[in-house]
Amino acid sequence: RKEVEQDPGPFNVPEGATVAFNCTYSNSASQSFFWYRQDCRKEPKLLMSVYSSGNEDGRFTAQLNRASQYISLLIRDSKLSDSATYLCVVLSGGSYIPTFGRGTSLIVHP
């Protein structure tokens, strides 16, 4: 089983839709979680950290489910500019080495 797994998609949604991605991790000692965004032919950029209690930043909500070992990213009122690949990143306990998922592709169409 891969350490960090994401559905590659693509998720094809209309503007204004709500879309959610999950990311599962295999190491129960995983400690820190993040979502990054990567636009086509660009570098990854940090979107948000994922806190145990869940956190929200505008239209974006990140949640952690330790029991089931996954994190989620919810995007409300999708914009065309949200089209990108969303990367899940996990830091496991005792290691400072981040593990990246393969990413989930989102396409928002008019």
Add this chain to the structure above:
Amino acid sequence: ETGVTQTPRHLVMGMTNKKSLKCEQHLGHNAMYWYKQSAKKPLELMFVYNFKEQTENNSVPSRFSPECPNSSHLFLHLHTLQPEDSALYLCASSQDLDIGSGGAGTQYFGPGTRLTVL
């Protein structure tokens, strides 16, 4: 702007060439990273430096040789590469490697060098 620059942005080289990739961060960070990104694959961590000291070599072939002269600069020296080494090479930096603060999870990436090996 991310505050991390990389040069060159594109590089085409033959298998017998020697070239170097350069990364510079203007963020005052202490940790720097090299990643390889190939099509359809997750980001692969290659090397980690913390306060100029190499802390991680992720089983990278010796044809890739990193150098970190100071906390702001990172180089990747390339020699006798193979066509399968063609990829996007990304540099990143973070404030530190402090697990508690998620330091290594909060990284700032450069734009990358797209490398083609003929």
